[in-house]
Amino acid sequence: xxxxxxxxxxxxGVLGHGVPSERERLGTVERLLDPITLAALAPVAxxxxxxxxxxxxxxxxxxxxxxxxxxxxxxxVTDVDTSFLEQRFPNLRIVQHDxxxxxxxxxxxxxxxxxxxxxxxxxxxxxxxxxxxxxxPGGHILLECYDTAAAAVTPxxxxxxxxxxxxxxxxxxxxxxxxxxxxxxAVTDSGFVTVDVSRHPFTIGDGGPGEAxxxxxxxxxxxxxxxxxxxxxxxxxxxxEWVGTPGNLDVYSHLCSVLARRPDGPD
Numbered sequence: 137x138x139x140x141x142x143x144x145x146x147x148x149g150v151l152g153h154g155v156p157s158e159r160e161r162l163g164t165v166e167r168l169l170d171p172i173t174l175a176a177l178a179p180v181a182x183x184x185x186x187x188x189x190x191x192x193x194x195x196x197x198x199x200x201x202x203x204x205x206x207x208x209x210x211x212x213v214t215d216v217d218t219s220f221l222e223q224r225f226p227n228l229r230i231v232q233h234d235x236x237x238x239x240x241x242x243x244x245x246x247x248x249x250x251x252x253x254x255x256x257x258x259x260x261x262x263x264x265x266x267x268x269x270x271x272x273p274g275g276h277i278l279l280e281c282y283d284t285a286a287a288a289v290t291p292x293x294x295x296x297x298x299x300x301x302x303x304x305x306x307x308x309x310x311x312x313x314x315x316x317x318x319x320x321x322a323v324t325d326s327g328f329v330t331v332d333v334s335r336h337p338f339t340i341g342d343g344g345p346g347e348a349x350x351x352x353x354x355x356x357x358x359x360x361x362x363x364x365x366x367x368x369x370x371x372x373x374x375x376x377e378w379v380g381t382p383g384n385l386d387v388y389s390h391l392c393s394v395l396a397r398r399p400d401g402p403d
Contacts, residue, residue, distance in 0.1 A: 149308035150357040153217040157356045159195065162220065164352045165252070166197040168345040169391060172336045173198055173251060173280060176393040179332070180276045184208045186246040189270065191235055192253035195220045202247075203228045212241050235263060244272035251280040255315045256305070264322040271398040277328060278395045283316035286337070286387045293374035294340065294386055297354065300367035304360060316392035328396035335392050341385035350388060351379075 152158065182188070186206045190199040190213040199213035203225035213221060214233035221230045231241045235250075236257055248271050254260040264279065271277050287298035305311035320333045338346035354361075361367040378384050 150304065150360050151309070151353075153219055155356060157352070159220060161349075161352045161356055162195045164345065164349040166195060168338065168349045169251065169280075170197055170201075172391055172393065173249070173278070174201065176278055176280070176332075176334060176395055177247075177249070179395065180247060180278075182206055182209075182247060187242070188212070188247040189241070189245040189249070190214070191233075191248065191250040193218075193221055193230075196222060196224075198249060198251070199228060200224055202249075209246075210242075212245075214241060240270040244270055244275065246272060246275045248275070248277045249280075250278075252282060254279060254319070255281045255313055256309050256311045258310045260312065260315055261318070261322050264319070265326040268326045268328065268398060273398055273402070274400045276395065276397050277323075278393065279319060279323065280391055280393045281316040281319055282313055282389055283335070283392050284313045284389045285317070286389060290386050290388070292384070292386055293371065293378045294388055296371040297367065297375045298388055300361050300371070301353070301357065303366050304357060304364060307364070308360075316390070319392055319394050323394050323396050327399070329399050331394060331396040333392065333394050335390045337387045338389045338391070339385060340379065340388050341383075346388070 182205050184207055186209045188202045188206060188209070188211045190202060190211065193199045193213035193215050196213060199211050203211045207227060210227050210229060212229045212231055214231045215221065216232065216234050218230050218232050223230060233241055235253065236259055248267060254263060257263060267277060284298050284302055287295055302313050320331060324331055340347045340350055
């Protein structure tokens with residue numbers, strides 16, 4: 137397994153593994169998103185011998201959980217940069233992999249999970265269609281993407297901050313944080329069935345895990361925001377004052393989770 141990260145807009149930008157605070161930021165992501173992902177996966181009855189694929193594994197928390205669920209099966213976890221992944225289980229296989237161009241890392245899987253990845257890739261809709269062949273007939277796929285539409289309509293300074301974050305990620309990475317609203321249709325158009333869609337709000341102002349993730353991300357990318365002039369000192373000051381005022385509370389984003397099944401039988 138190579139230790140040299142594959143070159144992509146994501147891992148060479150403000151959210152790459154090479155950024156000193158990125159592991160800390162991913163920890164806040166896991167604390168916020170893992171309970172949502174595990175609840176979304178609860179209807180899937182995985183046999184101990186099941187084979188699972190975790191795409192864009194980050195720090196590995198979901199892959200490790202899946203490895204415990206399928207002790208006699210296999211979990212393949214991929215990322216363009218695998219430096220944060222650890223070989224904790226004998227049934228875990230770590231693969232450096234670029235979803236944009238690399239083939240499926242094995243035979244079709246019983247479960248494919250991909251979280252906070254597709255919105256960062258320009259071929260996102262085509263990739264959803266391609267992933268159908270990576271799921272065995274009768275198997276499941278769970279795709280999860282961020283949607284920051286809530287911040288676009290807030291009357292508070294939060295709006296300018298999230299807008300600046302979104303535009304920076306679009307410039308550096310090619311991110312589209314509106315794709316989540318088109319994700320369910322992309323899944324059904326790709327031939328999946330039994331589609332279940334859920335949306336989970338993230339809040340700021342309550343001191344919870346959603347606030348921790350947002351503020352950690354802001355601290356990490358703030359120099360780039362100011363240097364690019366996507367965010368000005370006045371907007372930063374207004375946001376800081378709003379966040380520091382007790383009683384202020386708002387929703388800034390959602391996670392859209394789409395669980396679906398590939399139909400039984402041949403195509």
